[in-house]
Amino acid sequence: MKINRDSDTVELNGPPQFEYGQKVRSRKTVRNDGTFPGKDIGDILVKKGDEGYVTSIGTFLQQFYIYGVDFVANGYRVGMKARELEGMTPIDGADMGC
Template sequence: MVSYRVVPVVPLSLVKEEVVLVDPDVKLYDSVTAGRSGRDEDEAKFHVGQKVKLLEDIVNDGTYPHSTIGTLMMPKGSIGYIKTMGDFLQVIRVYEVHFFGTDMPIDAVGCREHELEAMEDYVDEMAEEIAFMKAHREKMQREREEREAQI
């Protein structure tokens, strides 16, 4: 059996639709994205393996599912190391910091740049290694040229 549905047809000239997305008198505020990238440097301020200290308490903002929002995740003054870094919403730089020896239920927390302070200067081991290799190659080239000049 075939069933039919009657759909009323209204001329488009009679259809008036008004869509209000946001009340212009309401101030929207989101603590996660409100200060987005305004506090972040253009280049990363910290690097993987660097020792850092928390400048403020980190509380659950809802991104950690196993505790209630507002629960203290890591106290101010905790010392940790940058494990990885990435971007949230492609505009907010977030560092995964691994904290050792704390009594907190977790040991890794996502932190923004303004929440961290460097405890030691970053040493780019790759740049040091490249500089060493370059100096070594130049030294070996000079020695080779001196030997060839003696022959």
């Protein structure tokens, strides 16, 4: 049985793209898929362009890093993949083109 994955890339082969406390911006609008308590399925949790801070780093399907991002302005902490985020601050002083 073949497992269907989002892509052929296994992010866990390298270090996380973002660090704890790093400021990030959402690249997409995120709606509740039923896993966010207190909100209806389909409710918008994060809008494209919302800014937040990485508060946790976990994994999903032994393939992706999932970043818990605290979006302070709306009071939500949402799990997102790296491709759904862009860094707002450099890691270790490196220039990230921001």
